[in-house]
């Protein structure tokens with residue numbers, strides 16, 4: 001049972017429970033802690049969807065680390081990327097000679113993450129890797145290297161644990177399918193290969 005009351009019946013089937021997410025985030029944190037032991041690690045959260053994941057993840061990583069944020073936007077409909085990505089917020093601090101780890105909520109076509117990898121690489125870190133909570137590999141349009149993946153997802157639009165629909169549902173503690181077909185008013189086409 002969710003502790004948040006949601007009055008939108010389009011928020012459907014729960015795909016990942018609070019417990020499943022917590023267990024996997026803990027495993028990822030321990031793995032990252034081991035891999036980067038003694039290194040100069042900077043986690044780079046992608047705003048806004050990754051903030052819930054990032055805040056749990058950093059508390060699961062033993063050892064020193066720093067946190068920074070980037071934000072990107074893609075032109076297009078509410079539920080899918082048009083392919084044209086632009087930066088809204090770049091890094092606040094230099095990462096020259098540090099080990100950078102981009103933390104993203106979900107990878108769908110891969111266009112956003114591919115763009116951000118290039119952008120962060122231009123700051124010349126000592127190394128650059130990626131950590132994503134959710135991977136929808138069936139919808140990939142460009143290849144992206146994913147170093148740490150929480151869960152593989154089917155081709156469904158999901159909300160909760162930081163992920164939104166039109167700005168809502170980020171506060172749901174578990175991850176649910178959002179049934180786009182029944183919605184009206186806001187543009188919410190089923191994602192398609194455009």
Ligand code: 5GP
Pocket residue numbers: 049079080081104105106107108109110111112113156157158159163164165
């Ligand atoms: P991509 O560029 O990989 O197609 O899309 C990445 C971005 O699209 C994510 O950072 C996220 O903002 C959004 N996105 C893709 N799939 C979903 C989904 O199932 N649910 C939500 N809430 N956002 C998604």
